[in-house]
Amino acid sequence: GAGVSQSPSNKVTEKGKDVELRCDPISGHTALYWYRQSLGQGLEFLIYFQGNSAPDKSGLPSDRFSAERTGGSVSTLTIQRTQQEDSAVYLCASSPPTSGSGEQYFGPGTRLTVT
Amino acid sequence: LAKTTQPISMDSYEGQEVNITCSHNNIATNDYITWYQQFPSQGPRFIIQGYKTKVTNEVASLFIPADRKSSTLSLPRVSLSDTAVYYCLVGDHQAGTALIFGKGTTLSVSS
DSSP: OOOOEEEOSEEEEOTTOOEEEEEEOOTTOOEEEEEEEOTTOOEEEEEEEETTEEEEOTTOOSTTEEEEEOTTSOEEEEEOSOOGGGOEEEEEEEEOTTSOTTSOEEOOOEEEEEO | OOOOBOOSEEEEETTOOEEEEEEOTTOOTTOEEEEEEEOTTSOOEEEEEESSEEEEOSSOEEEEOTTOSEEEEEESSOOGGGOEEEEEEEEOOOTTOOOOOOOOEEEEEEO
């Protein structure tokens, strides 16, 4: 079946612009996670959704970052007034309702470059 | 969250068995041990998860001693395509718990 998909695959934007990153989780997966990975670094947790609600937003680095999820499916991560330090690969993952969070299925990521 | 320690890098040759050990001295009773694999320019991929003793699937085996303070991911007969970063994660992994990835172990397989 289809895996997690993300769009765009690459995004180059100018400093100060807003960007929207999209994640389509695997159908039926109720949990959705956003992470980011800077070059040569491990993954940094950003936010978690269970259905449409976000019980854990603790990883969002600043109030420029926000995310929403609609219909228990698609999620959008928005970064306002982008800064160069926002450049990273943004990864989305989902997990099925029958498992804990240990088994997450990741998308290919969106590579964001802020110039 | 239990802290994990794993080697920064490992080298191997095609056809060999590779064992990557992860230390997690502060593992809690409810914690599971999970391993992920990540290729360049891709998201991590779940490999295997276990709680105690031995778990085996079509990709790898996971050995966990009785004290659970360490675990060993075993990759049988590696090939060039197994060159990747391997992450050991420990946590109760209840729904909603974020996965905490460290730096992982970079495995390089040569011919």
